[in-house]
Amino acid sequence: MFKLVFAILTGLFGAALLHIVIILSLPHFSDRDAYTRVSDEGDENHFYMLDDKDDDAGLSNTDPYMRTAVCAFDIEDKPVHLTAKGKVPFWSLAVYDAASNEVFSMSDRTSVGGALDLLLASPVQLTGIRKALPPALAQSILVEVPRTQGYAVLRTMAPQASFDAAAREFLSEAGCDEFDNG
Amino acid sequence: MRKRPPGLFPTKISAGPPRNIKADQTANDTSPAGVSAANRLARPTIASSMAAALARPALSPIGRIRNKSTLICHEDDPRVFRVPLLVALSLVIAFGGGIVFTLLALDATSGFGAIKLGAWQAFPEMQTADADPYAKSHRARAGRLLYGTAEGLVFTASEDDAGGRLTANCSYRISGQTPPARLWTLFIAGNDGEPIEGAAGRPSTINSWVVLRNPDSTFSITVSRSAQAGNWLALPQAGNFRLVWTLLDSPAASNSGLIDLGMPKLEKIGCGNV
Numbered sequence: 001m002f003k004l005v006f007a008i009l010t011g012l013f014g015a016a017l018l019h020i021v022i023i024l025s026l027p028h029f030s031d032r033d034a035y036t037r038v039s040d041e042g043d044e045n046h047f048y049m050l051d052d053k054d055d056d057a058g059l060s061n062t063d064p065y066m067r068t069a070v071c072a073f074d075i076e077d078k079p080v081h082l083t084a085k086g087k088v089p090f091w092s093l094a095v096y097d098a099a100s101n102e103v104f105s106m107s108d109r110t111s112v113g114g115a116l117d118l119l120l121a122s123p124v125q126l127t128g129i130r131k132a133l134p135p136a137l138a139q140s141i142l143v144e145v146p147r148t149q150g151y152a153v154l155r156t157m158a159p160q161a162s163f164d165a166a167a168r169e170f171l172s173e174a175g176c177d178e179f180d181n182g
Numbered sequence: 183m184r185k186r187p188p189g190l191f192p193t194k195i196s197a198g199p200p201r202n203i204k205a206d207q208t209a210n211d212t213s214p215a216g217v218s219a220a221n222r223l224a225r226p227t228i229a230s231s232m233a234a235a236l237a238r239p240a241l242s243p244i245g246r247i248r249n250k251s252t253l254i255c256h257e258d259d260p261r262v263f264r265v266p267l268l269v270a271l272s273l274v275i276a277f278g279g280g281i282v283f284t285l286l287a288l289d290a291t292s293g294f295g296a297i298k299l300g301a302w303q304a305f306p307e308m309q310t311a312d313a314d315p316y317a318k319s320h321r322a323r324a325g326r327l328l329y330g331t332a333e334g335l336v337f338t339a340s341e342d343d344a345g346g347r348l349t350a351n352c353s354y355r356i357s358g359q360t361p362p363a364r365l366w367t368l369f370i371a372g373n374d375g376e377p378i379e380g381a382a383g384r385p386s387t388i389n390s391w392v393v394l395r396n397p398d399s400t401f402s403i404t405v406s407r408s409a410q411a412g413n414w415l416a417l418p419q420a421g422n423f424r425l426v427w428t429l430l431d432s433p434a435a436s437n438s439g440l441i442d443l444g445m446p447k448l449e450k451i452g453c454g455n456v
Contacts, residue, residue: 011275
């Protein structure tokens, strides 16, 4: 019947509309996105090492050769200073905002002397720091982060089992501390 | 525009043939005001007209009117369920279909920004703010830690070069050269992208430091259930699998199309015990 077809077409139109609404709003409402999982690891401003198996928050080293550490931060009050150093064949860092969009990434090739020394700050904080650069940040890379909340992912590679100890030491000594300016 | 037949108006339905209704109408409402008033009374609501239209082939004797200003619908009339049923059908299709279709779409694809080199597929922009809404929804739901643009690029193959699904029953050979990268890793993954369990003596991972290369720097890796000489990755007993290749510190991740990239060939060399 014509009315039945009309009802089905209305339903299909509603399904298409609902599909678009869900796709566009899912990132806002998702409670298992990466930022929520990193926040569930523990307190902010601390690098948590991940295992090869999913932990309680649902995160793991997705690659058998990579060792990963994550740190959630909030730069509303103070900027965050990321530091790490060690003898590892490769390390890389990526900084994401709370919506898991990439803000910044680098590897050890673009670092100064192979050590990680990075300052994450909001534009206002950066202006203040650039006017009078503290000596502690003399060799730091200054990165502007537009949103206040986010997380950083530090990865290193252990190509063979003998590199494992150096990788763990590198990640466990990595720092994700608030930077006190003066 | 054709005037609606009197049969659509519930107030006009009676057990008799339509010409009786016309006779009644013309007999009782001769003045224009009267006719328009009768029409306004008789103008159907959408509900009643849909109900009446559906019921048109079978005029029920219950429908005999006493007074042309009362509506026909009696509570015992099964036609009262037509409209709620249609509305319910629309809503079920809209909500159920919308949700199921969305979940299927999110599970099937990781967005539209894929680059495909032979059997290998990568999503260089999935972690950025430039990703399309499907990619952003997919990554919000999966919640994995993705590689940044300066970190590396992950290629996944779920089919071989000929298009056949990768299954553990068959053997495959990966040969050639990767795009320039400082390091790379390759592992066998299940359908969810997680590395499979390795057993002692059955390596399921390899990286660029341990791979054995030919004199011209190309390499050949055999992926099969039984051990092979040279580079070998051990498959599980049964099931479909994927191969995940991660290029670390590679210009391929931020490639703007200027470099001609090529990934190694992935070909099936036999199935079963052949």
